Amino acid sequence: MxxxxxxxxxxxxxxxxxxxxxxxxxxxxxxxxxxxxxxxxxxxxxxxxxxxxxxxxxxxxxxxxxxxxxxRFVESSSLPPAEAPPPSLKASFSSRITPAGPSIFLAPAPSPVESVDDRVMEEPEQPDIKENLPKESAPFLQEPISSDSTSSSDVSEDLDMSVHTVPPPNPEIPLWSTAADAELIYAKKEIANAPLVSGHPDLYAPLFRNVSIFKRSYELMEALLKxxxxxxxxxxxxxxxxxxxxxxxxxxxxxxxxxxxxxxxxxxxxxxxxxxxxxxxxxxxxxxxxxxxxxxxxxxxxxxxxxxxxxxxxxxxxxxxxxxxxxxxxxxxxxxxxxxxxxxxxxxxxxxxxxxxxxxxxxxxxxxxLPETYVRSPRKPLNGIGGKPASQRSILAFFAGQMHGRVRPILLRHWGDKDADMRIYSRLPRRITRRMNYVQHMKSSKYCICPMGYEVNSPRIVEAIYYGCVPVIIADNFVLPFDDVLDWGAFSVVVPESDVPRLKEVLLEIPESRYVAMQSNVRKVQRHFLWHAKPVKYDIFHMILHSVWFSRVNQVLQVQ
Structure with a gap:
């Protein structure tokens, strides 16, 4: 454990x-x-x-x-000849800025959970210092993207083309304009008009909110971002x-x-x-x-x-x-x-x-x-990743960890030592760890329960993905990692905190075919959460950088 x-x-x-x-x-x-x-x-x-x-x-x-x-950083940015921005974009331009221009905020999928915090297994208690924090509303929702380029009618159902104009939150007009601003404006227009994508070898469309937009945005990040x-x-x-x-x-x-x-x-x-x-x-x-x-x-x-x-x-x-x-x-x-x-x-x-x-x-x-990843060995960050195929996972649901926060005690009260299918523990008993440790439980379970602790974030979510276990996220108000581009409904289950008493019923209501599809998608999305000593395309480093880039592109205002 x-x-x-x-x-x-x-x-x-x-x-x-x-x-x-x-x-x-x-x-x-x-x-x-x-x-x-x-x-x-x-x-x-x-x-x-x-x-x-x-x-x-x-x-x-x-x-x-x-x-x-x-x-990774490139000082010379070059797009394919047919898609390169006109030379005029590289020149300086007027500093007058207006809120016009295409917006690429995608309509958000149903809000996942509210809050997920945890520390994987045996985490120490921490001081609670949420002192005098200013409460400001944050109703601005961003529509995530998905990517894949090349037009095809086959993927039209995977694309949410409801690209519409939504002013960014608290937009700040730059005091002066730069060539970088022009490139951001160019990228924003290109992303808003991204060509449809189908059958991309590296991007599995069902994992994304809009695979075409993601692909075009990622291409532009690689070509332009400094x-x-x-x-x-x-x-x-x-x-x-x-x-x-x-x-x-x-x-x-x-x-x-x-x-x-x-x-x-x-x-x-x-x-x-x-x-x-x-x-x-x-x-x-x-x-x-x-x-x-x-x-x-x-x-x-x-x-x-x-x-x-x-x-x-x-x-x-x-x-x-x-x-x-x-x-x-x-x-x-x-x-x-x-x-x-x-x-x-x-x-x-x-x-x-x-x-x-x-x-x-x-x-x-x-x-x-930001995904919270529990790295046990910096020299071998991918060590131990993997798990049993869907047909060999004998445990319905598994959780073991400290009982802090408002959700976990309720989870333990309803399911701790009460149901053979629901392996819910505060800590794994020694009699059990002698036969199967914490990681082996995750690799052998269909669903891995990821309840919030004191805060919303939890390394268990990414751990579940690493071990091929479908994450069951119980936390309200939590924005899931890479929510701007990934469709978490394709590879996870989000359960309202109020539904903890009927958790087993919720899981059993999921058809077997649906579970198998989600478990397959967990294995496919894994590549987007992996650290490499030398970053690999579409890995977690690039996904984090892309989310920051995509946020900045969405905020940029049209220049007159």
Whole structure:
């Protein structure tokens, strides 16, 4: 049974916030002083942890470092001759911008679940620090895309061609225009008029909301996208990815995009379509959180100071008020550390594992739901992937893990040790693990139950995909990973939290033929969730980058 290293991912009960000890306040001040040192330090320096907080930093290892990630960046972009943008698009153009132009937001599929948070098996309790978070409505829904190019009437049923004009949320008009803006506008028009696709060898249409749009968007990303990475910021907060454990997604992405031989990175910021803020939410928590303080204030102030420094030192943030900037955060606290900087919280593209609509931080249509991947071995991230075929899966449903959050205790109360078909445990008993461990259970089960914990995100969802088990997601207000392009109804089951008492009935109502199709689709979608030391086309690294690119394209306004 996998064991998750201790990790203060859980948020502290609100009532504890009212009893903060004076000592914690002093410690927080010390941490803030250390944060100033980090921000001012040059990128090349990597101060030891003992320099922070005026003495020592909590060095609690809450997760394993494992994976690797490399980015790709091309400084010369070339489309096929017939599809290349006219030379005029490369030239500068008027800075007058109007909200006109095609919009490629696709009508969202039925909202999946509400919230899914978990830590795979034995995860430590974490403080609950959702303090004074601004609640803003986020009704803006984005229609995901799907891709495949080449026209064919055979795929018309797979395409949602309801491309319509929807103004992006809080659009910010750039202070001046760039050639990169022209390329984004060109890409937006091309995607809106994507040719139909059928029989693509690498893209299975039923997995996507609109495979034609996805394919055209992905092609344009490969041909045009330039990302500028800020070099400012000292280690360990910046440029120091954790590569193992439940927060590995943010680390792998950072590792890969900052790696050698990138295809997408550009050194000239004036040519960039996107600007990457290379800090780690996991490192923020690990190095700046004061144990027992029950507050994220030091982390939030550190992030605010960093953005203020970037905007004062460079003109790029101010040009769009942060709308063409993005960061990637898998730690639960990632969304909450943005609360002290309005432009960062409202305008920046946030790639978050904790993609919870109910908190008022994650903005659907602008932000990106990041898959939470539990990496056990960075050197062999694909080790152990696979599972039994559908016909040999003897267990109807399986779950084992800690009983935190509002859903899991209800799940255990109704199904724990009550039904041989429903293998629901708080922890796997030794008498059972002697015969079959946690991973073997997932590889032998038809459905893997993925209930929310304290937060909505859960590594179990991707784990289930890795082991060929159909995920059953129980969480309300959760935006599922890559929801902008993938049709989760093709390979998963979303169950409202209120239906936990009738969970077995819900699963048995699914026809066997439907289950077999979903299990087959789980195996097909697996490639889009895999990390590779050297990124592979359509893998998780490229899918994350595409979601950020697609969000930016959707936001760009027409230039007069």
């Amino acid at each position: 996998p064991h998750h290293p201790s990790s203060p991912r859980r948020l502290l009960p609100r009532k504890l916030l009212q009893r903060r000890p004076a000592v914690a306040a002093c410690a927080a001040v010390a941490v803030l002083a250390a944060a100033a040192i980090l921000l001012a330090a040059p990128t090349t320096e990597a101060p030891s942890r003992t320099l922070l907080a005026g003495g020592s930093i909590p060095s609690r290892s809450r997760e394993d470092p494992h994976a690797t990630a490399e980015g 990302v500028y990475i800020y070099h400012d910021g000292a280690k360990p907060i910046f440029h120091s990815p954790f590569l193992k454990g439940i927060y590995a997604s943010e680390g792998w992405f950072m590792k890969l995009i900052e790696g050698a031989d990138q295809d997408f990175v550009v050194r000239d910021p004036n040519r960039a379509h996107l600007f990457y803020l290379p800090y780690s939410s996991r490192q923020l928590e690990h190095n700046l959180y004061v144990p027992g303080s029950n507050t994220l204030e030091p982390l939030s102030i550190f992030v605010k100071n960093y953005i203020d420094m970037i905007s004062a030192k460079f003109p790029y943030w101010n040009r769009t008020k942060g709308a063409d900037h993005f960061f990637v955060a898998c730690h639960d606290w990632g969304p909450y550390t943005t609360k002290l900087h309005d432009e960062l919280r409202k305008n920046t593209i946030k790639a978050l594992c904790n993609a919870d609509l109910s908190e008022g931080v994650f903005i659907r249509g602008r932000d990106v739901s």
